[in-house]
Amino acid sequence: MMNYYNEIKNELINNEINRRVKNYSINKSDLNTYYNVGKMLSEAGKHYGEGIIKEYSRRLEFDLNKNYSVRLLYRMLKYYSFVSEGKVPTLSAKLSWSHYDEILRFDDISKITYYIKISEEQSLSIRQLRNRIKSNEYERIPESTKNKIIQKDEPDVIDFVKNPILIKNSSKYDIVSEKVLQKLILEDIEKFLEELGEGFTFIKSEYPIKMDNRYNYIDLLLYNIKYKCYVVVELKITELKKEHTGQIMTYMNYIDKNIKMIDDNDTVGIIICKQDNDYVIKYCSDDRIIARYYELV
Numbered sequence: 001m002m003n004y005y006n007e008i009k010n011e012l013i014n015n016e017i018n019r020r021v022k023n024y025s026i027n028k029s030d031l032n033t034y035y036n037v038g039k040m041l042s043e044a045g046k047h048y049g050e051g052i053i054k055e056y057s058r059r060l061e062f063d064l065n066k067n068y069s070v071r072l073l074y075r076m077l078k079y080y081s082f083v084s085e086g087k088v089p090t091l092s093a094k095l096s097w098s099h100y101d102e103i104l105r106f107d108d109i110s111k112i113t114y115y116i117k118i119s120e121e122q123s124l125s126i127r128q129l130r131n132r133i134k135s136n137e138y139e140r141i142p143e144s145t146k147n148k149i150i151q152k153d154e155p156d157v158i159d160f161v162k163n164p165i166l167i168k169n170s171s172k173y174d175i176v177s178e179k180v181l182q183k184l185i186l187e188d189i190e191k192f193l194e195e196l197g198e199g200f201t202f203i204k205s206e207y208p209i210k211m212d213n214r215y216n217y218i219d220l221l222l223y224n225i226k227y228k229c230y231v232v233v234e235l236k237i238t239e240l241k242k243e244h245t246g247q248i249m250t251y252m253n254y255i256d257k258n259i260k261m262i263d264d265n266d267t268v269g270i271i272i273c274k275q276d277n278d279y280v281i282k283y284c285s286d287d288r289i290i291a292r293y294y295e296l297v
Contacts, residue, residue, distance in 0.1 A: 004043065004052075004056075005044075005059060008037050008040050008044075008056060008060070009064065011036050011037055011040070012033065012037065012064065012068070014033070015030065015033035027096050027097070030097040031100075034076040034080075034097060035076075035079060035080050035083060036080075037073070037076045037080075038076040038077045038078070038079050039080045039084070041056070041073060041077045041080070044056070045077075053073050053074060053077070056073060057069055057072075057073055075100075075104055075105075079104055082104065082112070087109055087112070094119075094120045094123070095116065095120060096126070099116075099119050099129060102115075102126065102129055102130060103116060103119070103129075109150070110146050110149050110150050111138045113149050113150075114138050114141075114149055115129065115133065117149070118132070118198075140164065141159070141160055141161075142159070145159040157199075157226075157229060157268055158197075158290050159197070160197030160198065161195070161196050161290060161292055162195050162196075162292070163276070164292065164294055165192075165196075165292050165293070166195060167181070167195075167294050167295070167296055168184065168188050168191060168296075168297055169184055169297065170184070170187060170188075176296065177237060181235050182205060182219055182235055184296070185220070185235075186205060189202050198226055199224045199226030200223075200224050200231065201222060201224070201225055202220070202222055203223055203230075204220075204221050205219065205221075206218070206219070207220075207221035209251065209254050209255075211250075211254065216250075218251050219233055219234050220232075220234075220235070221233075221255075227265060228263065229260075229264055229265040229267055229268060230255045230256075230259065230260055230264065230267040231267065231268050231270060232252050232269045232270070233271075233272065234248045234269070234270075235272050235273075236271060236272065236273040236274065237273070237274050238273065238275070239274060239275040239276075239277055240271060240273045240275065240276055241277070241280065242280050244273070244280075244291075245280060245284045245286070248271055249286055251269070252266075252268070252269045252286075252288065255267045267288070268289070268290075270289075270290055270291075270292065271289065271291040271292070272291075272292055272293070273292075274293060275293055276292070277291070
């Protein structure tokens, strides 16, 4: 029978050598090593029971003078299981072991897939990933989006707009008007765009549009590079009302008829309000409009 402990120890020793000699391939070496260790831990567990991991952890820390904790070995086992069963993508050069170590603490496959997806596509650092997890980002995306992740369907521009949208209240305002809400968003516009999802860019606040002889002003006009469409954002400090959808629809139609180019997709609208109202959106005649409530943090 294979001496699983010696094989695991040698695998980890070789990885440490590779990390020193081939610095450029540290990430690939880590992932390959921890996959192989996870595989051997899985096989050892079948022969000796789950408690073998605790014993191996103690022996590895003594023999190698390095902290190979029970938690870390379990994470390697989980990484092997998820990859071998096709639950997560195979070894990716875009993500480090530290990314997987953060993400694999979860058991929800959809949640794991989500954080792997955004980490790869947006080249998130470990710190950025931790901040996104800490903000409960996954919990704030719609159930319909989570179903698309599971089914591997193509997402739409508004699928990853969070609910609630977190807005930093650095000035600690007690009473917020629409102007103050706009000011808080503009103070950290990058963070706000992250709350909406991927590909959003800022064009202008108080964007003027002229209808007949009267000017109206769009609170925030954005453009999404990935989905090639304009995005109208309206801010409300009250509960969502039916007249809000009528207002934003008018602005969206104006952009479509006067601003968007022939190869742009139809404009979408996001109403950010103090309190959502499912019935208003349910009976809204335009499914390009969504509502999200905001939360000051």
